[in-house]
Amino acid sequence: MKPAVYGLLALAVIGGVTGWFITRPTALPSTVSDRLTGDAEAGERVFLASGCASCHMGTDDGADPKLLLGGAAFQTQFGTFYAPNISPDPDHGIGDWSQAQFLNAVMRGVSPEGQHYFPAFPYTSYTKADPQDMADLYAYMMTLPADATPSRAHDVAFPFDIRRSVGLWKVLYMNRDWVVTGDLTEQETQGRYLAEALAHCAECHTPRGALGGLDRAAWLEGAPNPSGSGRIPPISGADFTWSAFDISAYLETGFTPSFDVAGGSMAKVIANLGQLEKPELDAIAAYILRAAQQ
Template sequence: MAKWRIIGVFALLVIGAGWHITKPAPLPSDALDGLTGDPVNGELVFAAAGCASCHTSEDGPPTLLSGGRTFASDFGTFVAPNISSDPEHGVGAWSDLALASAIMRGVGADGEHLYPAFPYTSYHKAELGDIVDLIAYLRTLPPSDEPNAPNDLAFPFNQRIALGPWKFLFVNSDWVLQDAATPELMRGRYLVEALGHCTECHTPRNALGGLDTARWMGGAPHPSDEGRIPNITTAALSWSERDIAEYLKSGFTPDFDSAGGEMAEVVKNTGQLTDDDRAAIAAYLKAIPPVAE
């Protein structure tokens, strides 16, 4: 009897420790103390982070964040939520702290885990000041009363409790490019690995949906099973840094082709960045290890 009591106590301790490690962890209550949002810089962060690409309707203006776009995946279909300033259907009633916790920690206003279809797995590397600036800019955008639609996920993927262990396994604050020896490379790393979340599409995933960092930016199957997202390491992309920067500005390739599909949406965002930022992204892509096709 004593043996089973010991086993029971041990099991409870393991479960308790697991819950403590994997429970939703919003930002501390004082995380934003002393920070004042700058909507001018926030507009640049908005473009770098690609917010409009997911949270606007396909035929809507780029500042009406009404949500509704669908994203197919191996785990079901996710629907982008309304993140406009509407207090009922959007996030207008959320505090700045709640919004920052959602963006950087993947924790909703009610304390629930958010699905990583929202790329907080990259955004958590962002500077808190940039996120506060982004929120200040979001506050200036028009409201939308478009109701949110539910995700279409099968069991067990519709159980948010599983996201705690997933975050524990796959949300990592370490930079993949460890040796960013120049300010340009540091900026490029920040734009690609954090704000731009380029890796969320261009890096393959393991069976649990975590990024395979050993094949960083080495291309991946398209989530909709239509084609493949390209390898953009030097093993497959021979463009010069100037070619890459021009593509991110205009959408034109060195062969006079133009960006299409989702990448056309990305270029709308990167085209709003500075020439220096686009050059930094190009330098980063030349610095990461090549991944064989």
């Protein structure tokens, strides 16, 4: 029996080492950040397109969208996640982060301490972003007001609170491949970048599987609200009949074709996206219509 036992032990050790290696946090090469210099002025556009304030601004009525003290709660089947303070406060925000640490957090989901962030943080979308845009975003965010409000700890039960397990989740669901492909026009390509990488539209408008990964086969076709109340509407598929003009106008003004008004979290999204240039909103609209043909 001893050879069999030793064999099983060896397999267990090999499996453990392999699993530990596969689930390790993987940072960007240091050369990526080293060659970049952020432009704060350009970063404001990235800030608006990425919707940072939509989640990280304060929860009080009339909260300043540039004061990123966090606090918003996001309920999921895995627990409740709270948006952290990402203001430039050095103690409770990201004020002591380097540009490289910021890029690793946003594009790889890896904290300055070398741990996985939970994927409630939409780094699976931001990983497709141009590193220069993320460097510009970092430069801009460091110009915003600091706030010393401590971040609230997530309320996530075992085993979902094991951050190392997020490494396996990343293996399954995190990649830089575009979902909408083919012979896209220049406008559709621009819209794809804005919608898939920066604005991360799919994070809310696409259903998820049992482990929380996006169902790419039902891209933008609507999803159950993670809070358990209602449903996030489709922006693609047979049930979505808006024109390019309808989509662009909605992103700019918040008014639907039937003159209803965006509410809830979408109102915050539009408060940011609506400040982009009209050609950029038109590009997102073109992309969404192209996605419906995929």
